[in-house]
Amino acid sequence: MVLPTKLILSTIHLVLLGVLLLLAGTSSFQCSSVDQATLLAIKKQWGNPWQLVSWDPVANADHCKWTGMVCGGGCSGAVTGISLPRLNLTGKLRFLDLSYNAFHGVLPHDISRLSPAMEHLNLSTNYFSGTVPAAVAGLPALRSLILDKNQFTGAYPAAEISKLARLEKLTLAFNPFVPAPAPLEFSKLTNLSYLWMGDMNMTGEIPKAYSSLVNLQMMAICENNLTGEIPAWVWQHPKLKYVYLFTNGLTGKLPRKITAVNLIELDVSDNQLTGEIPEEIVNLKNLSILFMYTNQLSGTIPASIAMLPNLRDIRLFENNLSGELPATLWSLPKLIILDILNNGFTGALPTKIPENIQWLDVGNNKFSGSLPTSATGLLVFSAANNLLSGELPADMSKFAKLTRLELSGNQLTGAIP
Incomplete structure (x- = not known):
């Protein structure tokens, strides 16, 4: 060529x-x-x-x-x-990575002339501006198109991008595009495994048509202005591993049918979700991170959550959850962080906090009874503004790793050890 x-x-x-x-x-x-x-x-x-x-x-x-x-x-x-002008050089440029630089200006409208063999184009984290040229559709061999963290404006060429049938990775995040709904055209990109469209002024609902993205493993459509319910296909997708839908305006209840068995990280925090956490969450056997904080969830934490052996980070703070914590919650072998601040939980805390737990925040709830007497792994423990009573544990050596302790707003008595 x-x-x-x-x-x-x-x-x-x-x-x-x-x-x-x-x-x-x-x-x-x-x-x-x-x-x-x-x-x-x-x-x-x-x-x-x-x-x-x-x-x-x-x-x-x-x-x-x-x-x-x-x-x-x-x-x-x-x-x-x-400087090598007019030498009639030949070659097949397949990979161009200019990420994490300080390039600026607009992309050329004849960008498709780079090379029809181009498979990977990474312009991430620069200062490119203007519109994404429609000529990007002239790079038919593209498998990854990485344009996140620039200053692109206007409307991105969804119809043209959707013609890149081989595309496996697409990132448009962190660009000030004009507000627009999630493009239905992207449902044609059936080879996509990685889709990042965070913080790009996206509006409307998550398209049901995206159920056609059968190879999707990572989907991040966070920090936008999405509304409506999370479509059923998200909860039933057989290959999804990472779902990030935080900081939107999503509403509705969590479904009873949850069969996305390969999910590892689920973040639907900072939305307007209502209803209870369903028992069917037990189907997510590979789940490691569960973020549902800052919503309007109610009810209790289902006991079945203890059947998720890989859970290491649970954050449910700032909801309307209530009731007692299931005793089996404390038996999760990999749990490191449990943050349930600002809810309405009741009952007692366990006498011994398992050694694997390093961060425990149960503040602003209605827990009663005594403080735990042992928490050898805790780095942070906040139980402020509850109904706890009794004295501080006399042997603080069992809290030797603590770097932060918050107990104000309780009914504790006695001397500080």
């Missing part, structure tokens, strides 16, 4: 700019040899084209005399620029 001259220039300059930035930080005694090695690696990657025959350390040890080299800077032999 013969690359157009403009494409040669733009592609080479983009790729080599990152190389030059790296070389600029090389120490003076290393810079010459490192620069030369890097240039030879680039030449090899391009298939050792005859146009770069001068890039030969045997025939010419001074790489500053090689075709296209501009040298200068703080040490002898430091490459500060590369």
